[in-house]
Amino acid sequence: MRLRIFTEPQQGATYETLLAVAKATEDLGFDAFFRSDHYLKMGEVSGEPGPTDSWVTLGALARETSRIRLGTLVTAATFRLPGPLAVAVAQVDQMSGGRVDFGIGTGWFDTEHTAYGIPFPALRERFERLEEQLEIITGLWRTPPGATFDFEGSYYRVADSPALPKPAQDGGPPVVIGGLGTKRTPRLAVAHADEYNVPFHQPNKTGAAFDRVRAACQEAGRTKPMVYSAAQVVCCGRDDAEVARRAEAIGREVPELKENGLAGTPAEIVEKLGAFAELGAEHVYLQVLDPHDLDHLELLSAEVLSKL
Structure with a gap:
């Protein structure tokens, strides 16, 4: 199992602040730095100084890091046109030397x-737009050098595109699709995803979602392996007092965090990670809601990551 740091x-x-988290992620041995793709804060926080663009951020971090993978969980398809998005992600992949994972979803937060x-x-x-975007983005990346790409859909038309630039990774960055949808999400994952992610759910619901995608892969005759992953808010402390302090800092209650996330001492978190491992989760995204608390990352590295 690989642990990935996930910021909001x-x-x-x-x-x-994000640069400091990304450098700590790399220095402390985690597998990847991911960030959300949102333009508006949620809940009772100020959100100041305001949003940062996901792909501008990742392009900069591509030049400031050397090992960790970089990605979005997840880019909103509503935010960008598919052609320019394919160009931006391919460029960041080049800038990082092929370290990008591309998470994309429908978008859901109407207020932003x-x-x-x-x-x-x-x-x-x-959903229909997302499916067309996936076909266009991956089609552009996979078009052989010297050839052109065309697409005619209900929402987007691409004609005689040179399909440039090419990502550093052959065929393009791995595509991550997530969610608990019972029909459309498994179908999209089977057709387009390299990784299927279940965000912020307990092991039983996560396992059921994994099984639906496994069944859809089998029904479709897909032979390419699928990576299964989970995202969980994390709140770790050496003792109950430290757990409570970190929970208060992010405006959450310890009992709720223990029920719906990864909270408690390192031993408690390692035990719950084991439950996700038994379901087949190869990546777990640790949602770090206080990006200024780098000591939290150091504790997770020393007492959780080292035990996996």
Whole structure:
């Protein structure tokens, strides 16, 4: 199992704060640094100094790190046109030497769309647009050098595209698709994903979602392996007092965190990670909600990561 650090910058983080987290992620032995793709804060926080763009951030971090993988969990398909998004992600992949994982989803937070003038279609249309975006983005990346790419869909048309630039990774960055949808999500994952992620659910629901995607892979005759992963908020402390202090800092209650995330002493967290490992989770994204608490990362590295 690989542990990945996952941040939520819209809650309040500068680029310099994210850079410090990414460098600590690399220095402490974690597998990857991921960030959300949001333009508006959630809950009772100020969100100041305001949002940072995910792919601008990752492009900068690509030049400031050398080992860790970099990605989004997940880019909202509503935010960007597929062609320019394919260009941006391919460029960041080049800048990182092939260390990008590309998470993408429908987008869901309608208020942030209103706040920044972004159209927010109904869910069915968002899924249809996401599917067309996936076909275009991966099609552009996989078009052989010297050939052109065309696509005619209900929402997007691509004609005689040179399909440039190419990502550093052959065929493009691994695609991550997540969610608990019972029909459309498994179908999209089977067709387009290298990794299927279940965010913020207990092991029983996570396992059921994994099984639905496994069944969909088998039904479709997919032979390419699928990576299964989970995302969990993390709140670790050496003792109960330290756990309580970190929970208070992120506005959460310890009992709720223990039920719905990874909270407690390192031994408690290692035990719960074992439950996800038994379900087949190869990656676990540790959602770090206080990006200024680098001591938290040091504890997770020394007492959790070292035990896996």
